[in-house]
Amino acid sequence: MADEDELDRLLDKLTLRARVRLVTGATTWRTTAEPDLGLRQLVLSDGPAGVRGEGWDERDTSVLLPSASALAASWDERLVEEVGGLLASEARRKGVHVVLAPHLNLHRTPLAGRHFECFSEDPLLTGRMGAALVRGIQTHGVAATAKHFVANDAETDRLTVDVRIDERTLREVHLAPFEAAVAAGVRLVMAGYNQVNGTTMTAHSLLTTPLKDEWGFDGVVVSDWGAVRGTRDTARAGLDLQMPGPAEEWGDSLVRAVEAGEVEESAVDDKVRRLLRLATWSGVLGRPHPATRPPLRSRRARALARRAAAAGTVLLANRGVLPLDPGRLRTVAVIGAPAARTRTQGGGSAGVFPQDEVSLLDGIRAGLRGRARIVHVPGPAPEGPPPPLDMVLCSDPITTAPGVRLRILDASGAELHAEHRRGGRQLEPPLPPGAHTVEISAHLHPRTSGTWRIGLAGFGRLGIDLDGRPLLDGEFTTPTDDPAVIHVSPPTQTVTTRLTAGTTALLVARRELAPGTGRATVVGAAPDGPGRTESLAAASRAAREADAAVVVVGTGEQDEAEGRDRPHLALGPDQDALVRAVARANPHTVAVVNSGGPVELPWRDEVGALLLAWFPGQEAGGGLADVLLGRTEPGGRLPTTWPARLTDAPVTRTRPEAGRLTYDEGVHIGHRGWLRARRAPAYWFGHGLGYTTWDYEELTGPPETPAGEDLTVGVRLRNTGNRAGREVVQVYLHRPGPTSVDYPERWLAGWTAVHAEPGGTVVARVCVPARSLCHWDVHAGGWRTEPGPCQVLAGRSAGELPLTLEVRVRDRT
Ligand code: BGC
Secondary structure (H helix, E strand, C coil): CCCHHHHHHHHHCCCHHHHHHHCECCCCCECCCEHHHCECCCEEECCCCCCCCCCCCCCCCCCCCCCHHHHHCCCCHHHHHHHHHHHHHHHHHCCCCEECCCECCCCCCCCCCCHHHCCCCCHHHHHHHHHHHHHHHHCCCCEEEEEEECCCCCCCCCCCCEEECCHHHHHHHHCHHHHHHHHCCCCEEEECCCEECCEEHHHCHHHCCCCCCCCCCCCEEEECCCCCCCCHHHHHCCCCEECCCCCCCCHHHHHHHHHCCCCCHHHHHHHHHHHHHHHHHHCCECCCCCCCCCCCCHHHHHHHHHHHHHHHCEEEEECCCCCCCHHHCCEEEEECHHHHCCCCCCECCCCCCCCCCCCHHHHHHHHCCCCCEEEEECCCCCCCCCCECCCCCEECCCCCCECEEEEEECCCCCEEEEEEECCCEECCCCCCCCCCEEEEEEEECCCCCEEEEEEEECCEEEEEEECCEEEEEEEECCCCCCHHHHHHCCCEEEEEEEECCCCCEEEEEEEECCCCCCCCEEEEEEECCCCHHHHHHHHHHHHHCCCEEEEEEECCCCCCECCECCCCCCCCHHHHHHHHHHHHHCCCEEEEEECCCCCCCCCCCCCCEEEECCCCCCCHHHHHHHHHCCCCCCCCCCCCCECCCHHHCCCCCCCCECCEEECCCCCCCCHHHHHHCCCCCCECCCCCECCCCEEEEEEECCCEEECCCCEEEEEEEEECCCCCEEEEEEEEEECCCCCCCCCCCCEEEEEEEEEECCCCEEEEEEEECHHHHEEEECCCCEEEECCEEEEEEEECECCECCEEEEEEEECCC
């Protein structure tokens, strides 16, 4: 740990300019070194689904874990801690000191673009999962970052939106997960892009109160990338580090502001002290720490990623179809485009480049190898832009190796740089001086004849030629300042052409580099496939002839990404028709949903079983096969309430009005809002089936509990099925009226998981923390517990709570 006197001594050695240099980033991912102090650069990297490192392309591969919603669906803190340990070893392997995770914003609306990156709609579940990830990462000497502080729950106008939110809602709902992360010792907090009640978060007083003074956070508040817009207001507030750098808002401008007396020097000193404290903790100041976590051997990392994928898989419905019995299967039809091209992660800064990915199809194939024949039918072509070129479809026109050729050209078209690359997604191409155009070329080797879609994503002047024939030539301007859209997921321009199987076509895509057009250039291609009627007929046929069918549907490439919210939750008429056609053809149909967040499932009562695979990470297929074949139970329980239709959801607005987004729902987020509105969702928060059944028999606890103390209750349940199983026992609270406080109808107050053999009885002890019985009293400016009756409810979801216990909350006096 840092010796505070030593930090002061170091601080005294630095001029003002040197101090400011330390708190202004040096590069996109690094802070500034100060050799005179023995201080090296800190390297920061995204998170949360893997550690990308400083590179942003397929040469710098990372283990890709399930997205945060999938992890939270496990309701398993020990697993999340293990995942944190894996992130730490990835960080160590890549020379990263700070992982930009966990993401602690909430599922306020199902339309949020980064829904998949957040754990849950519930502050307690989010807080406990976030704290577990922090512990897991930091135990191994790598710092974690709680982001994005605070109320950054949607993407629309995220750089400017002014979130209007009352104090009690802030404290009880949106700040609560950050408070839990600070209690877990998180070393950094990231201030978001948004405003709260009229002040941008990088200049907000919340960075001081409650974060630093009340909660005692002694780490570093780092800005979200590019979120600092002014010098004085941000420097005077609790922000400690501007990222990325070099940057104008701090740097020399901050030196001048201090010299002019506009910013207290002591404010800068406090920031530097925090940075040095973090540097000491991270081993970049003074003697480097020995690596406490060697890189995890790839086999162990993959095994954990696979276990995590299975643990988050939620079985929403099962009409006697799952688990599949491999002994009875001769043919299995695996249907749907995402089966073969599984969407393993969402879009945006969380993205990493895994070395290998096991698609759901490959996982099922491996699981049934030697036992059953697998027939794959893709179904109608997915909507949205074609996926990036890959090594299967194309080869480098110069070397003929699988992949593409990347060239950087000057204004006259002369080559400045050329290299072979594995895929068509280029986010940070090398740009030598004089760089004018990025060119990606490839020989396409189509396996099917017909209409193909070719896509080019990026901003500025774009061109596509096929065998010398121009297919696209136009200027596409940047409609936003959002770095995630500009640099990571720009929109795609799509053209169509005919290609013939067995022939080769030369594709050349070019993007001119102009200021403000970002760094991303992405080329993709995909066949249109047979028409809808034909592909549905082929899917039905395959399903009919099989002993069981697995139909996979999901969201498209450009849905569920940072920088934009979703316009709707529909999978689209083709995918809905596909599931219906398959389910009609075979009653043993398992529908698998490959999406990061809620989608409408209008056919949910027509399928034999319904599984949510989420964005499952690189070991998608293995994890799913384990669940389908009953090698493991589907461990997941919904971390968010799943609407039948978007219009049923209590909160859907993501678009600010006159710049403001008002959190009208107050403390009634997620299931609380559904309960208050007396609406029934498709599936309640907490819902998820295993492969056995349970009877909830008895709920016991004290008749009285003193305010301010934790309460422990016991829930006795019996495994009534014929398999051993795990059950997530959930406890909710309700305050019967009349009360002076606007309590939620009920709210999650605790949970624990239990295991039992068939016929076995087990007692789950669930701790209800004292805080769960408190509300934030705005008049007193503190937490308060109202004495009086309280109902404790226990069961398996927010909508299925068979046991009730009356407990009287007693004043402590
Ligand atoms: C995102 C952060 C991310 C940062 C660095 C921002 O656009 O909001 O979550 O850590 O970029 O990539």
